[in-house]
Amino acid sequence: MSDILARLAEMQSADVPITGGRTLAYVYDSGLAEADRVGREAVAAYAGSNGLDPTAFPSLLMMENDLVGFAVRLLDGPASAVGTVTSGGTESVLLAVQGARDSRPDIERPRMVLPVTAHAAFHKAAHYFGVEAVMVDVDEEFRARPSAMAAAIDDRTVLVVASAPSYAHGVVDPVTEIAAAAAARGVRCHVDACIGGWVLPYAARLGRPVTPWTFAVDGVTSISVDLHKYAYAPKGTSILLHRTPELRRPQFFASAAWPGYTMLNPTMQSTKSGGPLAGAWAVVSTIGDAGYLALTEKVLAGVDRLVSGISSLPALRVVVRPESTLVAFTTDDTCDVFTITDAMTRAGWYVQPQLSFEGHAPTIHLSLSAATADQTDEFLAALSGAVSEAVAAGPIAIDPGVVEFVRSLDAAALSDEDFDGLLAATGMAGGDGVGLPASMAEINALLDLAAPPLREALLTAFLDRLLRPSAQL
């Protein structure tokens, strides 16, 4: 290995592991070494190919149509269905919103109706495209309320959104009722199946109960499904499907208004690496339909074992029965999720804390991979140890003066100097500037006290100070 590749490997060893099944957020591991190898080699082989022009790179066009065809069959698409491969779930969501907005140029101030559990990517879309997000409350099990969603649709609505499943709690919204309400008003309905779209159809085939949500449901006009999650593809691919080419049309962008090549893009990128697409094609070809069915059976059996194991720990409670590969659980008042999260990190397991929201307690989120399903006993043993540690330590106690101070802060009124002070006070910055904190529990506990706008502002200030030029290279 060259010195530089050795240096890369050394740097990468500081990251959470991307294989091995012990990272339960951000990465999805099939546990299939051959699928991984083929995917990586395909990425490397196509890293320099440019998806900008399918006439120059016809192999990329073919791979895209193959992947979209697979997804259309998987998600009960009609013969008219079309799709495009994007760089990820966020781009798929952004384009679903942009397309919906631009399909209604007659509406001056467009709106979209979202359950509060919809992914933050929709808020990003609202921000980028000037589409107002109308937020609708969910029921006790965190599923969208169809009657409230229907009532929120008005003459300015360009899009209604449902999740299959939602990221935070892993439950599927009642898509049939929501899509019917949208269709009755002539409004588009997007189902965000970014995380569950490659799992739920197989779960249904395995005989598990799955709320209908695909194109089999009348009124569903578009669906997003990520390949870089449960298709176990390398990072950088998602698919946005539309029921008809007409629904997709506003997404396309062409410009001949300059002296160079006519720019013609189906998605947000123009020059785009062929690597992720080839990687996804290689992985989906390697695993195949039967392979995904087997991986789904394996991972869902793992979810069942985790849910019963977590439920048997007295301090813990699974917040809602999972409908796919996502598990959210919380604690009683003998301990807190942030201490557990750090203890799990020390034990070699990465789990993701979710802050309290609208009166609901903070939780720990698990995105289970097939590779984790083999190790549920080890996971549960580590979790049990982490809970014991957290109970022994007791819930993080924050000084009441600090609590009051944090609650009194108005994010909009804070200056850069205020943020420097706050970052230092919260342990998010050390003596020699901002670095990555070694322990997160206190920081998370403080963020948990803050209202969402302050969380956003503090973390933005933190990121701003992390992203500074170095003189290493």
Ligand SMILES: *Cc1c(COP(=O)(O)O)cnc(C)c1O
């Ligand atoms: C992951 C996810 C997204 C965003 O996808 P990225 O690939 O992270 O951009 C959107 N919606 C849901 C439900 C997701 O789980």
